[in-house]
Amino acid sequence: MINVFIDTSVFVAEGFVKGKSIATIFEAAREEKIHILMPDITEHEIRRHLAEEVEKHNGTKQVEKLKPSYMYALSGLRPHIEKLMEVTVESLIACVESELDKYLKLANIERLPIRKDLDFVAIVEDYKALRPPFSEKKKYEFPDAIVLKQLEDWCMMHDDKCFVLAVDPDMKSYKSVRLEYKDLSDFVASLEEYEKMVSQEKLRTVFEKSRELIEKNIQEWVYEQYDDDTLYINHLLIEDIHGSYINKIEIDWDDPFRWIGKEDGSLFYKTYAYITASIVVSHPDYDTGYYDSEDGRWFFIDEKVTDYLEGRIRIPVTLEYLYVDEEMELETINNDADMSRSEIMESIVSTGRTEYDDDEDFEIDHEVCPHCKTEVIVYEYDYGSSNKKKEDIICPKCHKVICTLEEASYYRTELFERVPESINSLTK
Numbered sequence: 001m002i003n004v005f006i007d008t009s010v011f012v013a014e015g016f017v018k019g020k021s022i023a024t025i026f027e028a029a030r031e032e033k034i035h036i037l038m039p040d041i042t043e044h045e046i047r048r049h050l051a052e053e054v055e056k057h058n059g060t061k062q063v064e065k066l067k068p069s070y071m072y073a074l075s076g077l078r079p080h081i082e083k084l085m086e087v088t089v090e091s092l093i094a095c096v097e098s099e100l101d102k103y104l105k106l107a108n109i110e111r112l113p114i115r116k117d118l119d120f121v122a123i124v125e126d127y128k129a130l131r132p133p134f135s136e137k138k139k140y141e142f143p144d145a146i147v148l149k150q151l152e153d154w155c156m157m158h159d160d161k162c163f164v165l166a167v168d169p170d171m172k173s174y175k176s177v178r179l180e181y182k183d184l185s186d187f188v189a190s191l192e193e194y195e196k197m198v199s200q201e202k203l204r205t206v207f208e209k210s211r212e213l214i215e216k217n218i219q220e221w222v223y224e225q226y227d228d229d230t231l232y233i234n235h236l237l238i239e240d241i242h243g244s245y246i247n248k249i250e251i252d253w254d255d256p257f258r259w260i261g262k263e264d265g266s267l268f269y270k271t272y273a274y275i276t277a278s279i280v281v282s283h284p285d286y287d288t289g290y291y292d293s294e295d296g297r298w299f300f301i302d303e304k305v306t307d308y309l310e311g312r313i314r315i316p317v318t319l320e321y322l323y324v325d326e327e328m329e330l331e332t333i334n335n336d337a338d339m340s341r342s343e344i345m346e347s348i349v350s351t352g353r354t355e356y357d358d359d360e361d362f363e364i365d366h367e368v369c370p371h372c373k374t375e376v377i378v379y380e381y382d383y384g385s386s387n388k389k390k391e392d393i394i395c396p397k398c399h400k401v402i403c404t405l406e407e408a409s410y411y412r413t414e415l416f417e418r419v420p421e422s423i424n425s426l427t428k
Helices: 008-013 020-030 040-057 060-064 078-085 089-106 120-128 142-157 184-191 200-209 211-226 229-236 341-347 421-427
Strands: 002-006 034-039 110-112 162-165 179-181 243-253 258-263 266-283 289-292 297-300 304-324 327-334 348-356 363-368 375-381 391-394 401-405 410-415
Touching (some): 002 020, 008 040, 020 034, 020 184, 020 258, 034 040, 034 142, 040 089, 040 142, 120 142, 142 162, 162 184, 211 243, 211 266, 211 327, 229 304, 229 341, 229 348, 243 391, 243 410, 341 348, 375 401
Parallel strands (some): 002 034, 162 179
Antiparallel strands (some): 258 266, 266 304, 289 297, 304 327, 304 348, 375 410, 391 401
């Protein structure tokens, strides 16, 4: 049977036992395909990190803030809030440790206590010579050194070998004929034959059946990422905008699907989506602005311009498929990219600008969105791109297609209630 040691760093990086890779390893251990070795120092470190995570993110302080709130004054909610306030950090730690114990027990792990005859002299010699896991930057890695020596001793006693899964580069560099470092993803991939059983061609076929649902899920995520007027104000270095909307989202799939895990009858695959979001922003032309000291306000000679922007991003997408009798059915779509505001800002590029006059350069139409029933004004400018064959008109509220127009024009939309009365009167 394959022996494997999982370092604390892997547990932390994988969310302890909830990450897809480590869950796959534990399932393989439950099926007695592998044998997990856990030195007591490693188990102690795992529990310490788990307790620190609970203390940091337990949320009990947030519940305390409800006490002076309006919700606490409601007789129907007060008992529930008081029950939540009874929860302590200690009880939460005990709860998550109990959950960890269940996983360790089901996986039939073998705990390795420190033996009295462990060769501490060899550990000290490695420390003096700065041999891995010691180094110039990490001179006090005695817990790791003891753990590695325990694993070596166990392998010698059983005339066996052990794979070491770790993130720490010094632990990876440890030289031993009994211990072999393995990359986490490579080790997980070696546990099952699903990569060979389910070909890329079959995955593509299964993917195409649910492609519309997957892309709809990603489009909603993209709207959430870019639905922020402040983002465009900062990008264009202006103070205010009349409105912004995402005109079109294009999604390309170029990378192959990579199998990343198995848990409870589900197979998990990761691929990448290349996304281009076309964004339209209308705002005053700040280059023509002047300040009236008597009125105490800014005026603009050209009231409106339109900036065309694109957001270009590449995101990982994790797909979960139920696998029963060689049949695969999409279960969940976990778009696991969490982009920061700075990353979103860096993804935006400008593709041009159009200046227009609200009095003479456009035609208008009054539409009602068939999805959310919102009244929308559609502006049509006849100097749009001449090579366009058609244009999807997007609702600025629900971001769904209202209709498709064939003319080679540029279109923009605004909510009916936001349009000046002088414009509204033209649509009646």
